[in-house]
Amino acid sequence: MSLLAYTPFIDPLPAAYELWWLSAIPLLFGISMIYKAYRMPVLDGYWRQVGVMTAQILVAMILFAVSLSVLVVWIVPRLPVE
Amino acid sequence: MHDDSDTPQRIRPVAMLLAWIWPGLGHISLGERVRGYRIMGGMLLLFFGGLLIGGVDCVDRREDTLWFLPQAACGPLAFAADFANTKILKSAPPEELLSPPEPSGSGRLLPPTVSKRRGLAHPNEFGTLFIALAGLMNVAVILDAGFRRFGPSTASTGGGR
Numbered sequence: 001m002s003l004l005a006y007t008p009f010i011d012p013l014p015a016a017y018e019l020w021w022l023s024a025i026p027l028l029f030g031i032s033m034i035y036k037a038y039r040m041p042v043l044d045g046y047w048r049q050v051g052v053m054t055a056q057i058l059v060a061m062i063l064f065a066v067s068l069s070v071l072v073v074w075i076v077p078r079l080p081v082e
Numbered sequence: 083m084h085d086d087s088d089t090p091q092r093i094r095p096v097a098m099l100l101a102w103i104w105p106g107l108g109h110i111s112l113g114e115r116v117r118g119y120r121i122m123g124g125m126l127l128l129f130f131g132g133l134l135i136g137g138v139d140c141v142d143r144r145e146d147t148l149w150f151l152p153q154a155a156c157g158p159l160a161f162a163a164d165f166a167n168t169k170i171l172k173s174a175p176p177e178e179l180l181s182p183p184e185p186s187g188s189g190r191l192l193p194p195t196v197s198k199r200r201g202l203a204h205p206n207e208f209g210t211l212f213i214a215l216a217g218l219m220n221v222a223v224i225l226d227a228g229f230r231r232f233g234p235s236t237a238s239t240g241g242g243r
Contacts, residue, residue: 008134009130009133009134009137009138010137010138010166010170011137012135012136012137012139012205012206012209013134013135013136013137013205016135016136016204016205016208016209017203017204017205020135020204020205020207020208023131023135023208023212026127026128026131027128027131027208027211027212027215029124029127030124030125030127030128030131030212030215030216031124031128031215031219032124033120033121033123033124033127034120034121034124034125034128034219034220034222034223035219035222036120037117037120037121037124038109038117038121038222038223038226043116043117043120046120
């Protein structure tokens with residue numbers, strides 16, 4: 001798709017075809033914003049809590065991805081066929 | 083959190099309706115303005131982030147009905163996006179449409195019915211996911227607005243700042 005023909009909010013973001021994985025960050029940030037906004041009894045330290053929750057989920061996702069990669073790329077090919 | 087477990091549970095249908103009509107409005111109506119604005123900010127970030135990434139094709143009541151069910155919890159915003167999808171993509175002039183290949187694999191092309199603006203692959207998946215998750219989060223927010231025990235009282239103790 002030509003960038004000149006791109007219309008925001010109507011066409012898919014051209015960069016998202018390559019850098020789709022970066023969209024996990026605003027996704028997690030938005031979820032954390034909503035969750036902490038209705039869950040915290042008092043909103044003191046709200047933005048810190050949002051940042052911590054975003055980082056926690058992101059790190060967990062990265063660890064899962066690395067674990068799965070190790071399993072699929074290294075461990076499974078070394079298993080005996082029979 | 084205040085210990086008011088002895089008081090009977092009050093359901094606030096008006097706050098729940100307002101929370102569905104516009105994200106965060108339910109909490110704002112309960113006097114928790116800052117909480118409502120933050121819910122609104124997060125919800126609009128997810129909704130318009132999804133539209134930005136995947137385009138208006140991410141909300142499609144007819145073709146992606148199961149995805150539209152959680153998306154509809156975002157309220158009229160989701161229906162407006164679906165309306166825009168119908169008006170811009172599905173009702174596009176013929177010169178803006180592509181011919182999909184026949185599903186049997188014969189190589190023949192079917193009449194042009196697919197918009198050139200249609201989202202594909204990861205952008206479409208992530209855009210759809212953003213808006214569906216916004217809707218699911220709004221379900222929790224709607225329930226919180228309807229059944230919140232420490233609602234208006236926190237407005238004076240810091241929660242509503």
